[in-house]
Amino acid sequence: MAQSFPFEKPALKKRLRDMGLTDAQLEETIALFDQRSRHMDALSFVLAIERFGIGRDTVYAFLKETGLDDPTLINIFSRADLKKAGLDESKVQEVVFSD
Numbered sequence: 001m002a003q004s005f006p007f008e009k010p011a012l013k014k015r016l017r018d019m020g021l022t023d024a025q026l027e028e029t030i031a032l033f034d035q036r037s038r039h040m041d042a043l044s045f046v047l048a049i050e051r052f053g054i055g056r057d058t059v060y061a062f063l064k065e066t067g068l069d070d071p072t073l074i075n076i077f078s079r080a081d082l083k084k085a086g087l088d089e090s091k092v093q094e095v096v097f098s099d
Contacts, residue, residue, distance in 0.1 A: 005066040016049075019062055025052045042068070046080045 007015070009030065016026050032048055033040055040048075042063065049059050056077065063073055 015062065019049070019058050020054055021049075021052060042076045043079050043083070046076055047083060050080070 012033075013026055013030065016029055021029065029048055032044075036044075046059055046063075050056065060073060060077070063076070064070075068076075
């Protein structure tokens with residue numbers, strides 16, 4: 001089941017500004033949320049924020065603070081890398097080793 005992390009718009013703007021977004025980038029990101037009925041999946045969020053040159057460590061820390069665990073974050077960033085490389089993630093096999 002998908003997890004949801006609600007933010008009041010002023011709190012989200014503050015968090016985005018704290019991440020280093022300019023006012024124009026912040027408004028563009030908020031507009032993306034508004035276009036999608038005030039919802040955005042984590043993958044789309046990561047791609048949107050990284051496009052502004054915000055460091056992956058900053059985006060990772062933000063998502064970690066919302067409560068996402070490390071395996072989920074690794075999956076999100078791996079999918080972002082695939083999408084940026086233009087690869088079809090449906091054809092990529094995930095292999096997990098455990099003991």
